[in-house]
């Protein structure tokens with residue numbers, strides 16, 4: 001557990017960058033510091049590993065004042081990942097990851113073996129270990145940065161805007177990878193970003209800071225979306241928060257109705273006979289959805305072929321889906337009927353937007369959603 005107790009950082013010119021911050025970071029989760037540029041996120045993060053010392057107040061790590069031990073010793077238990085990864089350019093990827101364990105006394109051969117395992121763990125093929133950082137993409141470099149921070153197996157990981165220098169698609173992949181890694185490793189991660197969507201996706205808890213280093217709200221992403229503490233948080237959380245909050249509500253209560261299906265390769269005549277409200281989902285042998293056919297799309301063909309399918313909307317997985325994925329599947333479907341699938345990806349039925357909205361109203365009535 002990391003506890004900030006009335007922590008203030010004031011620079012010599014009088015600027016107060018972090019102002020009496022009180023915050024408890026629980027073990028084993030991802031806590032995100034988010035806020036506009038200059039609000040003191042990085043300063044707060046760096047005070048945890050004493051790259052910056054607080055002017056007043058106390059930071060406790062597992063109950064002990066972080067000033068009680070030397071910064072070097074403290075940092076052995078705290079991994080650190082930064083934007084652009086900060087890799088050593090003249091060392092191979094493998095040696096970048098192995099450096100800290102070797103410094104701490106691990107034999108080079110053992111450290112390299114562990115480094116190769118770590119590369120795999122962060123989703124990189126082992127053969128990339130021989131390359132130099134400049135021979136990797138930005139996203140790959142970030143993964144190496146994460147592997148390097150994990151190499152000494154620290155219980156705490158500090159991540160300062162680690163994914164902000166890569167394009168949105170790569171960033172999405174890195175975020176997914178971090179969530180997967182975290183569910184395996186259960187580290188205590190403190191993550192800085194200026195991107196509220198990233199905070200909401202990754203955070204178990206999110207601390208929203210305002211300029212001047214004041215804590216505006218500290219809450220779960222669902223609470224932040226449903227009940228922003230004030231206008232600043234509401235505007236920072238942004239538009240569509242009612243819709244985005246649906247992503248935190250289970251869709252277990254949403255009724256799944258029937259959906260017409262037809263096999264790929266079926267005759268146009270069979271397909272036409274199977275249409276329901278003018279549409280049918282085309283499925284493969286495992287009943288996985290491939291797209292839709294309609295009266296119109298069948299009018300000029302005699303068989304259901306892959307090239308004639310109308311592409312479908314998003315899919316809704318019944319066991320793990322949220323009200324957001326359920327609603328989105330219905331709204332994005334050309335047939336206005338969302339395709340519900342099981343964990344194997346097979347079609348089990350359809351959902352309509354009205355029933356999702358009704359499920360939301362029911363959840364509200366039962367007090368599941370703060371109003």
Ligand SMILES: Nc1ncnc2c1ncn2[C@@H]1O[C@H](COP(=O)(O)OP(=O)(O)OP(=O)(O)O)[C@@H](O)[C@H]1O
Pocket residue numbers: 011012013015017035036037038039040041042043044194
């Ligand atoms: N040595 C210094 N003297 C005075 N002010 C400083 C000093 N170092 C940093 N600051 C100021 O502290 C404030 C907070 O900086 P910090 O890097 O923590 O913000 P941030 O929220 O991480 O911002 P960003 O998202 O832009 O990185 C900034 O306004 C910065 O100008």
